[in-house]
Amino acid sequence: MSTRSTQEFAPVTGERRQLIDIAYRMLGSLADAEDAVQEAYARWYALPGREREAVESPGAWLTTVASRICLNQLGSARARRERYVGEWLPEPLPDPTEWNGGRAAGIACDPADRVTLDESVGMAFLVVLDSMSPAQRVVFVLHDVFRYPFAEVARIVGRTPAACRQLASAARRRVRGAQARSAPTARDAAVVRELKRAWESHDIDALVGLLDPAATAVGDGGGLVSTLRRTLRGSEEIARHLVRLTGRLSGTTLLERTVNGQPGLVGHQGGAIVTVYSFDIAGDRIRHLWAMRNPEKLRSWAAVTAA
Numbered sequence: 001m002s003t004r005s006t007q008e009f010a011p012v013t014g015e016r017r018q019l020i021d022i023a024y025r026m027l028g029s030l031a032d033a034e035d036a037v038q039e040a041y042a043r044w045y046a047l048p049g050r051e052r053e054a055v056e057s058p059g060a061w062l063t064t065v066a067s068r069i070c071l072n073q074l075g076s077a078r079a080r081r082e083r084y085v086g087e088w089l090p091e092p093l094p095d096p097t098e099w100n101g102g103r104a105a106g107i108a109c110d111p112a113d114r115v116t117l118d119e120s121v122g123m124a125f126l127v128v129l130d131s132m133s134p135a136q137r138v139v140f141v142l143h144d145v146f147r148y149p150f151a152e153v154a155r156i157v158g159r160t161p162a163a164c165r166q167l168a169s170a171a172r173r174r175v176r177g178a179q180a181r182s183a184p185t186a187r188d189a190a191v192v193r194e195l196k197r198a199w200e201s202h203d204i205d206a207l208v209g210l211l212d213p214a215a216t217a218v219g220d221g222g223g224l225v226s227t228l229r230r231t232l233r234g235s236e237e238i239a240r241h242l243v244r245l246t247g248r249l250s251g252t253t254l255l256e257r258t259v260n261g262q263p264g265l266v267g268h269q270g271g272a273i274v275t276v277y278s279f280d281i282a283g284d285r286i287r288h289l290w291a292m293r294n295p296e297k298l299r300s301w302a303a304v305t306a307a
Contacts, residue, residue: 028090074134085223095258211235222294
């Protein structure tokens, strides 16, 4: 590529990381986020040269287009969810520091495609986002997470600033109502470690003590692999299920790993990660357990070391 071409593309290629961050939070799927961002870039490069030159802020243009693509995808996703087998969960992401050399199984781990892991991508937070209407989610992500002013958000979603304020306010009530977590604490890692030990030793009493009495457990297999057929509720039911599960998962090793920026576990079997467990922890108790087994949502885990 010539120096001129490199200089021409630099202002927009540098926006990719931010766009992936925004799109992942809007869609809850890294694959879908990458597709949305790729489509935004395709539309940018399809513009006639004069129109591109007239754009004052390529980054703002790309954010607008990518956000609108996400908004449309969220609308169509509701119909797709009706055909989805079992529960649908957001796609879990590993910590980049745990990737084995940055490349494995033919998957290139481009730094520009790595989502910035903070409290706004914790699994509990993403699950709350998924309960919002498409417009609520897009407005909330743009304004409350990425601090875009309402006037700019309104232009992006095609609504008035006042309407966007109402959408953001409704979204905040959902977040507060679900008591979505903020940053993890050192105690969270200890709770996950204790759960792993109790699980491996089949200690039902210890498991019950680590789970909130009203805890829930949800699995996502996408109809491709076996997982929970329904949401489990209550510490005793979940504890007994975990103990029964160990008998069916012989040869699986539990490993402590970071999941969406928070302490989690992964099931390693036959040289691959087959399950990713993420948790919502309050104090010393686990309130929610999410088990991702859908292999299509575990692509990014192919590069995670088992060491």
